[in-house]
Amino acid sequence: MTAVDETTGAKEFGQSRRRKEDARLITGRTKWTDNIVLPGMAHLAMVRSPVASGTIASIDVADAKTSPGVLGVWTGADLDAEQGDLPCAWAVTPDMKHPRRPAVAAGRVKFAGEIVAVIAARSAAEARDAADKVLVDYDDLPVVLDMNEAIKEGTPLVHEELGTNVNATWIFDSGEAGTGGNVDEAIAAAHADPDSLVIERTFRQQRLVPAFMEPRSTVVDPTGEQLTVWSATQVPHIARFLLAVVLGISESKVRFIAPDVGGGFGGKIHLSPEEVATVLIARKLGKPVKYTETRSESIQSAHHGRDQIQKITLAAKKDGTVTGLKVDLLADMGAYLGLVTPGVPILGAFMYNAIYKIPAYQFKCVNVFTKKVLTDAYRGAGRPEATFAIERMMDTLANELGVDPLALREKNWIKHEEFPFTSVCGLTYDSGNYEAATSRAVELFDYEGLRREQAERRARKDPIQLGIGISTFTEMCGLAPSRVLGSLNYGAGGWEYSAIRMLPTGKVEVLTGASAHGQGHETAFSQIVADQLGVPFEDVEILHGDTQITHKGLDTYGSRSLVVGGIAIVKAAEKVIEKAKPIAAHLLEANVADIEFDSGKFSVAGTDKGVTIQEVALATFAAHNYPEGIEPSIDADATFDPENFSYPHGTHLCATEIDTETGKVTIRKYVCVDDIGTVVNPLIAEGQVHGGLAQGIAQALWEEARHDESGTLTTATFVDYTLPTAADMPFFTTDMTETASTSNPLGVKGVGEAGTIASTPAVINAVVDALRPWGIDDIQMPTTAQRVWKAIQGKEFDASVGAKDTRDGSHEAAPGNGAPLWSGNESGGAQ
């Protein structure tokens, strides 16, 4: 087997190394963008539209221009000739409608929060003072907020020039693709068959705010030969490329730096209007300029996530075998397209079938424009939505059939011995062991004990009702094989770059194009390099986030850093060793063919003669004594393009208590067992799971970006957009099984998004499970106390509900009724 064998003897792989990056972060020696101060630096403030839809009738900047400290005021009209068009990298269909997106609106505003003017002043406070003095008159235009309304004939258009509010319609059909059957036939057959059933449900994925803790900030220094941009971004390389394209400047004249970046979660994947505006003003002033958004500005104008309406149709036999799945989505783009806005729902398209053997599948997504801030990637991007829908449907089906929901899942999932498995979407899942992860989760959870307690509470109509929710998930991560992205018409590839510099003192500098913002790359990548080159962990320095250091890279998102970026590092290390071998052989006066490398030492096979990699590095630096015909360098670089995605999976179990008198939902127990392949650093991996869980749980229970009827975001501060606090969060029980990926030499799969993808349906399934005695089989997110309390008012409590189907009498007692609880599967077992 690849991973374990190749890393046998590895000293660092699998160790819970404490993080290198902590030293500066716990002492305040940080380099956040907003910390940067440059000589003569000006500060910007943005004037933003308070209306969601209107024409700018007039802008009066006279008072602002004479405000103390002001260096200049620019409206959209002033900047329009040079500001270009902010790009979208993903034309999902050839006929996709793509509106122009200005950094600063000129003429029309299309969402509340859009920039209409920019102030530069000597201090940030003076800039804000002046911003308050800009008087803008808007002629209101109709707002379009609701997706179902937006696509109706006669609804006012978000972008009149496009002639429609539909951005694109994207379809995958397994029958047409030849990867499965025809779903309409499967559904028709189920309708006609008394031993089958068809379930239709509509789910609402509410709007969410990524809410990275560090507000976005940009500093631009236009002095010198290169334009230098520091920015709180996940994507310095992509942003550099896009900035060059948008402003028509030479890419080689732009240096983009992501210094310490305080979280992203997808929310910092873009070239933002603010970044472009800051560059434009810095060029005009000829001086460094800084712009840092306030939190309210961030919530109003940085992209949101999710916001879909999911209509799901599932056909199944009454023995529980799923025979078809049809997905009809409406996805809210908001008013504009960001970097991957139209592609986000499509990232979910291949995951609705999840871990199940579903023979016929169709996915159709209609992307819709509305007059709200744009949506784009948010942790999981497409896959949480898909996982939510299918896992809600599996619970619904189990309830309809009166079978245990875990047993139903097992009936349909891909068995361990069936890997590699080609899904109904045509993806090849390389490895997995759903039985093992589920067995372990059930054991940690005390599934049967909690089911028993649930029955008791129901029987006595306890005011605290218990619900149990399940989510067995997989995700495609490690974005991405470049050819696959090409086939989806994405504007770039999915490779990653690394270079290794062997310094004469034996220290090692490793360059990576995967730019971290909290994930712990400096530690985990150091561990990988320490093993690959046999050098001490402390001697490895990971350099990233600066296009002058790493000239190319595709940055950090989509759980790609380890599975793509980490493998690029491995490939570069292999090249270093190959380049060092002839020099080592020369120093040892041996044949290259006889040189072996192990744990940092080159030795001559069958002898005790050897030389360390550090000695080779020094000898190469001196270059006094090396073979003829080769260069005196053992530095190397590599670009790694994966051939497949990786497919982490896991089983998440959640028990919620619902106070039926107040509607309050409390998580009593949360257990997850994730299989992310081999694990470089268990401590970091577990931390990623924790954080992911918190965000997924927050979607289920608390968070929602809401607008009033005029399109004003009414949740634009942390007072109203309710991020969970420590007091809200439960204790998580986490564990891992390890089924190595066979698609890469380390056996790793990626972990950044797993917790978020899996947890939302686990929680909602638990909430619904607790509410079943009232005949409730769905509830909209977030399930606030008010929403839960309202849902049960005026409804009869029937303690017998939940054990079998009683809904609208459409099915008699199902064949599976009374089936035993899921009791594990001996074929499992972690490797």
Place this chain on the structure above:
Amino acid sequence: MGTRRISVTVDGVAYSDDVEPRTLLVHYLRERLGKTGTVVGCDTSNCGACTVHLDGRSVKSCSVLAVQVDGSDVTTIEGLAQNGELHPVQQAFHENHGLQCGYCTPGMIMQSVDLLKDNPDPSDEEIREGLEGNLCRCTGYQNIVKAVKAAAKAGSVSAGVAGGAA
């Protein structure tokens, strides 16, 4: 706009500065003193990222005016370590992976120190409630709670040792 002179000790160094009456303590620390370890995460006093100690008690430095600290002693995250030794809470955050991106960390650590001052042996629940005014988006809080618990333990051990020696 008029200014007022304040004298304040920050991380052991005495400063005298003229400040605008409207200047927030956090802006004074960051922009005038270069104490950029203390950060701003919101504009509604919800996130706690800017938490510092004012005369030994934690405050959100976005909710205090610079003129209010005249004559006071302020400790920021940059002044917590002594003689090159990390504070036990800093050490515990490191050991227990209580941070990821690190943006909330200065405030979280300063609040935790204050919490332990009031309650040297808190339960998990008391820690969670004590940190309710500090938001973290990365960790799900579990390792933060663990870190504070570990720091409490380390603190009681060292207190015990000190007590024994006295």
